[in-house]
Amino acid sequence: MLRAYRSDDVRQAEAPLLERGVPLMDRAAAALATEVIRRVRALGNRVPGTEVLGLVGSGNNGGDVLFALARLARRGVSASAILTGTPHAAGYAAASRAGVRFADAGTLRSLAESAEVWIDGLVGIGARGPLREPALEIVRELEEVRVGRPVEPLVIAADLPSGIGADDGTVPGLALRANVTVTMGIAKPGLVLDPGRRYAGEIVQVPLGLEEFLPSEPALLSVGARDIADMWDVPGPDSHKYSRGVVGVMTGSLRYPGAALLSTSAALAGGAGMVRYAGPRETSRLVVSQHPEIVTDMGRVQAWVLGSGVNMDDPEAASEVARRLQESITAGIPVVLDAGAITLLGSIDVPSTVVITPHAGELAELLAARGEPLSREEIAAAPSRAARLAATLTGATVLLKGSVDVACAPDDPLWAQGGAAGWRATAGAGDVLAGLLGSILAQWGDELADLGKGHGIPARLAAAASYIHGRAAAIAYGTGRPIVASEIAGAIPQAIGEALASTGE
Ligand SMILES: NC(=O)C1=CN([C@@H]2O[C@H](COP(=O)(O)OP(=O)(O)OC[C@H]3O[C@@H](n4cnc5c(N)ncnc54)[C@H](O)[C@@H]3O)[C@@H](O)[C@H]2O)[C@@H](O)CC1
Ligand SMILES: [K+]
Known part of the structure; x- marks a missing residue:
């Protein structure tokens, strides 16, 4: 580290x-x-x-x-x-x-x-x-x-x-x-x-x-390979699918069906015991046809991924996301809030178990809604300041995506993960990161619920997800070639495996 x-x-x-x-x-x-x-x-x-x-x-x-x-x-x-x-x-x-x-x-x-x-x-x-x-x-x-x-x-x-x-x-x-x-x-x-x-x-x-x-x-x-073993849950003889963490995923829409597929692929690849998908009927069919292991009936979950590719202009979808967010906060369940759903924090305060995953543009929108306008350029010039400001204003843990991903809760130290080549900047890579982060939050879900509000563990886990995401992208692009987001999701198990086996830094 x-x-x-x-x-x-x-x-x-x-x-x-x-x-x-x-x-x-x-x-x-x-x-x-x-x-x-x-x-x-x-x-x-x-x-x-x-x-x-x-x-x-x-x-x-x-x-x-x-x-x-x-x-x-x-x-x-x-x-x-x-x-x-x-x-x-x-x-x-x-x-x-x-x-x-x-x-x-x-x-x-x-x-x-x-x-x-x-x-x-x-x-x-x-x-x-x-x-x-x-x-x-x-x-x-x-x-x-x-x-x-x-x-x-x-x-x-x-x-x-x-x-x-x-x-x-x-x-x-x-x-x-x-x-x-x-x-x-x-x-x-x-x-x-x-x-x-x-x-x-x-x-x-x-x-x-x-x-x-x-x-x-x-x-x-900054998380290194050796730290992953302390953060990822390696199943033991007594583990079962529920103890390994269940991720609920509410992502995708008729407008963006691929986001549902990418986020659930990454949630599965991240090692949670089970992924439950709660989205529109059409995207459910798509998700299950690609991943028969995904469950579409609802039950207990230890983390939610909300928002990637959800059409927030659709009032029904938007209120469903808002409802899940509120229920999770009440129950102490960690949440990844991605893409359009981040705008929900324009008006509500949340605990640090809610992790938002904006890029500079989405963060600019949120900060403007909170009365602290910063342009995309100003955010890019000082990403750590912008991420900290958003965390302080909303209470959330912020994972600001960029060529260096920055994660922080309102008070705890800053995390920064860089080094992934530009090939990672591809459509859908954010959906993969959201699903992956949901997967690790679910593995920690019970501990996070017990610890209550206002601590920095979600920021640490966000940094770990960012590290694995960067490594998975690196595995996919190899010595340098264009990649697509599903290849990043596909390389997540290898990235986790290599980090768990690492004896280096
Ligand atoms: N304290 C020590 O004994 C040690 C210090 N070390 C070195 O010392 C450095 C710190 O030394 P100093 O505290 O003397 O500071 P620096 O050498 O970093 O800078 C001070 C000098 O820069 C000028 N300056 C300040 N802002 C400027 C700006 N914006 N544009 C142009 N010039 C500017 C100041 O007028 C002053 O002359 C460390 O970065 C490290 O390289 C190392 O040798 C390790 C031990
Ligand atoms: K210098």
Whole structure:
């Protein structure tokens, strides 16, 4: 499970170590230099003679890079640095002693054109607001140089790409895109959340021993393969179909019959003991003809999936969904509220056992109905803020879908799941996610009902569903090919199986 912490928490955790004289910056610099050497070798190049350009701001982030350049220079690297102001004194002295050349801003372009590696130490967690001059002009010029080069440089960011918000992943101005980010001590939320994540490239975490000084609750978490075993119910000898969880699915319509099929396919594939389908007669026939294991008479369920493909313009269908929602809330049964049904929360408050699964457009509509209008663009620019706002306004757990899915309840930590390739963005993929989430909520249904209202477990389960959905999509697209939503549903059992067998991260 990846854990990310805000800048303030990282600073507070560093303080006692610095007081004890632990050489944190030296460790950070060593890790940065090691990563440069490893990557240069991986490209098939020799380290001595390699040209490396360091971009050095006046804070400790610049200090990390100066000490790293000093180490690299001692290994025969041809190291230069561009300074944006008065640099970290000890770092400057070390770099000077090691033979690092200090260039003035006028030579930036020619140095950037020839250097194989750029190391970004303009700003780290000390940055506030959009990147300012002279760093801003440097980034602008470097991005111009990058597109004009026959071979792109390898860009390594120290701690985080300069220009991204460490705590929320927003990019209020320009930011320097990296291939690798060597992050110090612990990950920061901005490296995981969109749009900052897109600037970070591969994340390498440098252990600095901060863990024992960090708060027990991170600002952001991300589910990994190993966590699935703690969340998915693996049946034992005494399990039966009811104990494994029953999902009720009310999805699809004559207008969107496929949504019924996709959501029930995913609910079955997710491992619940039984799926009951409650939709129009025509879609029921379709669902049962494709999945004979689906039951259409009603009885007890431990979770509901409501809304995917339901025609909410049809008053009868809309009031049926609203009724199921109210009954489930009263009974403490978790609910996935998808697509058009999300608009029901425009006027009613719900507990966190209700999980809504909007994309940016649907969230914009909900927020507008709640008197907090945000455009789709504003939501895409700060998805975690938008998801949290919707959770706070409605009480629901929000799973905001995007290239990174973000899940949160009103108060508990944020979850973020990224990394699934763009092939996942295909019609019906949301119906699959809703069904899958219903399946895991049903497995937890009795526990959730016992725990009552106002806790963060549904957000954790939403993140798990998002993780499995992303992995299933990855299995379906393989090394890269177009896929359709039913293939994602089809790959869910394999994705769960692989995660349960995983011994990795
Ligand atoms: N505290 C420590 O000893 C450690 C710090 N580390 C490094 O130190 C960094 C934090 O250092 P600092 O607190 O000095 O802060 P930074 O180096 O991140 O930034 C501070 C500098 O950036 C300028 N600045 C702030 N906002 C700006 C903006 N929007 N545009 C342009 N310039 C801006 C400030 O005027 C200041 O000169 C971490 O990110 C990490 O890289 C690591 O070496 C680990 C140990
Ligand atoms: K940086």
